[in-house]
Amino acid sequence: MEHYDAIIIGGGSAGLAAAVALGRSRRSVLVIDTNKPRNARASHAHNVLGQEGISPQHLLELGRSEAEHYGARIVTEEAEHLTGSIEDGFTVKTDTSEYSSSRIVLATGLTDDLAGIPGLREAWGVSAIHCAYCHGWEVRDQAVAVLGVGPMSIHQALLFAQLSSRVVFINHQPNVLSEENRATLDKLGVPIVESRIARLRVNGDGQLEGVELSNGDLVDAQAAVVASRMNANAGLYQQLGGQLQEHPLGTFIQVSEMGLTGIPGVYAAGNAANLGAMVMAAAASGTVAGAALNADLAISSLNSELNKMHA
Ligand SMILES: Cc1cc2nc3c(=O)[nH]c(=O)nc-3n(C[C@H](O)[C@H](O)[C@H](O)COP(=O)(O)OP(=O)(O)OC[C@H]3O[C@@H](n4cnc5c(N)ncnc54)[C@H](O)[C@@H]3O)c2cc1C
The missing domain is CATH 3.50.50.60 (FAD/NAD(P)-binding domain)
Incomplete structure (x- = not known):
């Protein structure tokens, strides 16, 4: 089974921004994505600084090539099962493969119930x-x-x-x-x-x-x-035992300021964690989660080296 430092589930703005932050930190990264971003029906994305009015698919093409430039691997698969823990590592089963990682980022977006x-x-x-x-x-x-x-x-x-x-x-x-x-x-x-x-x-x-x-x-x-009811795509989080937060407008995964969920080693970013996040806010939260995950891995490998020295 291929092992990665981080598996990012969801390759929209949030997931790709996390992949860039992690790739630039020389982490091995896998992005698993079904390529169905929430704004797929819109012809243009607005309030995207520096790319005002860009087509949503073109924006993600740019994001994918930036993530790949820094070594991230992107596969078009659906993550169906997520198991594991920070101690034992995580396993993701997709419709066609199985992968393992030390950390997880959930960037699966939300579903608009109309x-x-x-x-x-x-x-x-x-x-x-x-x-x-x-x-x-x-x-x-x-x-x-x-x-x-x-x-x-x-x-x-x-x-x-x-x-x-x-x-x-x-x-x-x-x-x-x-x-x-x-x-x-x-x-x-x-x-x-x-x-x-x-x-x-x-x-x-x-x-x-x-x-x-x-x-x-x-x-x-x-x-x-028309307003939709917005529910985070959080089935994988629930498979790990995570609880969703209720909001008058839907449900979401609660995270810390750095994107850490209630489950150690599992981060969430974008609409999965913030129902109101637009493209830039989703990307920003992905960058923050990627940086926090990288620091988390750096500290934990330093600690395990120190423990070995003192053993
Ligand atoms: C019609 C519409 C128009 C919008 N227009 C704008 C706009 O002009 N400007 C703006 O700033 N915001 C706009 N938004 C909001 C914007 O869509 C979101 O802010 C943005 O998509 C959130 O990014 P995300 O990465 O969190 O989620 P998404 O972009 O939805 O990406 C989530 C990704 O995860 C994948 N995924 C989910 N589950 C799995 C799984 N189990 N396995 C593998 N992959 C999975 C999906 O296929 C998708 O590719 C619009 C929203 C809508 C509905």
């Missing part, structure tokens, strides 16, 4: 959007329908009302709006439509043509803003 509105999946990442910083500028001044599906929806209305004066809030029944929520929307000048949404009318390119209500009326909108 409200069950017909058409939403087809429009997701194209004209059904969740993040003002990722897509807001692109829909400025457009007709925008915020779909009221949960606790994030009011916050989204607040941010998108800053970008367009043509925002409408469709309170998708049975979503409940408090009096305070209604007052907020009123102050923002955002009208409320009280109705269950029948479906998003979407063309073959994922472009929204309007939001169809349960009575058949069509709300004119070029973009639908």
